[in-house]
Amino acid sequence: MQAVASVAASRLRPAASCAPRGVLIASSVAESSSRAAQQRQRRRSAVVAAAAAPPGAEPDADEEQPFSFGPPPTVDFEGRPIQPGQIGLIDDPNNYVMTSPDIRADRTGFTPYDLIDFSDIPLKHEVVAKVDRPISEVYALWSERLNWPEWFGMIEELGFMQDSQDVVALNMWYRWAMTPWLELYVALERTHAEQNKYIVEEPVDGAPIVAAVLFQEAEGEPAATLVTLRISYLLPRVLYEFAGTMAVYGDVDRKLQRCMDRMKDWVEACDVAARQADTARQMANIRADLPENLRKQRDYDAQLELQRQRMLQEEQRRQAAEAAAAHTAQAGVAEPAGEAADDGMDVVDAALQEVAADVAAATAATAAAAAEAPPAPAPKKRTKKASSGPVTAGKAATKRGRKKDV
Incomplete structure (x- = not known):
């Protein structure tokens, strides 16, 4: 496993200052560049937070600030005061900037990176900023990756590999409109x-x-530099389904332009020599701490595996207990139910027998009454009544029609 050092970046940034604010070298935590190790790192229980921002620092009005809860801390976890622009640690998980997405999930909700799949739709952005500094200074500041969180607001953490100077791991967050945050x-x-x-x-x-940055001297202004950022990526499928290509393109393009504007302000106000010395010192500390971080990472992974095994055993015992209880309850209910059914059938049979007996008794009583009754008199023979008046024969009917010639 290759160890890397994690760097937490503050979400609050002044408009123009290059002091090393909001950047903390988390020498006590190590992670590798693999996705599995990244997930283990995100599930850590320790909370690392950035120091207080300088006085008068205001968040970007156009950029969402999802992970700030309350004012910056004034003391670190040992009670020592934190001066503006300095680095400090806090142990309050509900204070200021937090690097544990497990805590954020209770407040904003997010989609873990492992659950994000990408479509085959490529998006490309090109944004330009003119910086009033020589090209050598702009290149030097951009090439140092520790400076990236100063202007890229979507970057939360940076990670550096133990045996590679050219690879950097980025933990980022993106959100379109009011959809859940995406962990990238x-x-x-x-x-x-x-x-x-x-x-x-x-x-x-x-x-x-894929990201590419071009540095060119501004035409007619040797002391100015044109910085062109070109980024291409595949659109996440969830954004394609809920937002669409054009909506995401416009939102990302607008946010990248704001990042470039922030970079311009930060570089123009920066003391390049002091900043280079500071970042060199920070990187030296990171590289020196990597072996110890690797050992701590292994211990942390072992604790996670042990905890996972314990949880698995507890879940298996719980399921076995529930299955046994369900089997016992089913066996105990089945026997009384059978007895009740038998009792019910006995009652029905007795009722049917009573009804049959009543019907038989009524039939017998009717037959006995019919036998005891006297026979009915025979009906008299009906005779033709004699007429009391004269009998008149009716005149024969004649056929109507023309008379026949005689």
């Missing part, structure tokens, strides 16, 4: 790069995302 993961490898000209990042694991 990608491990990008820097496959092509030429100083002060371009950088190409291609995926080696995770989401199918």
Whole structure:
């Protein structure tokens, strides 16, 4: 397993400052670039949070802030005060920025990366920003991946592999309209790069995302740089079904343009030399902590496996107990039910016998009464009554018609 160090980034960003705010090297947690290890890392119980933002920092009005709950902390978990722009740890899982999606799920809901499948519909974006700094300084700041969370608001964490300088793992979040959040993961490898000209990042694991950045001197302005970001990816199927291609394209394009505008403000206000020294020190600490992080990751994986086995055994015992209880209850109910059915049939048979006896008795009584009754007198023979008046023969009917000639 290859260990990487996790870097949590703050969601609140000032308009123009390059102080190392909101970035925390989580030296106590390690993860690999594989999706399985990423999921194990996300299920960790420890909560890592960013430090307080400098005074006057306001969140981007156009960008959603789904993971901020309350004001920034003023003290770390040991009670030491956190000065604006410094780095600190907090142990309150409901305070400020959290890196555990399990906690976020109770508030916003999200779709885990393992449940996201991608369609075959490619989307491509190209956004441009003009930065009033020399091309060498802009390239130097962009090429350092620790700076990416400063302007890419969708990036939550960065991960670095132990034996590869060219691969970085990104944990990101995206949401279209009011649909549930999508958890995105990608491990990008820097496959092509030429100083002060371009950088190409291609995926080696995770989401199918390719990014390329071009650096050009602004025409007629040697001290200005045109930065062109080109991103292509396959549209997640859930977004295609619920939003459609054009809706997602417009939303992502608008958010990328805001990221580039934020990059412009951040780079123009940055002390490049101080920032390079700071990031170099942070990366040195990350690389130095990787062996220890790998050991802790293995211990953590072993604890997870032990917990999984215990839960599996408990579930098997629970199912066996429920099956035994159901079998006992069914056997206990079946016997009384059979006895009740037999009793019911006996009652019905007795009632039928009583009715049959009553019918037989009534029939016998009717027959006895008929036998005892005297016979009925014979009916008199009807005779023709003699007429009391004269008998008149009727005149024979004559046939109507023309008289016949005699």
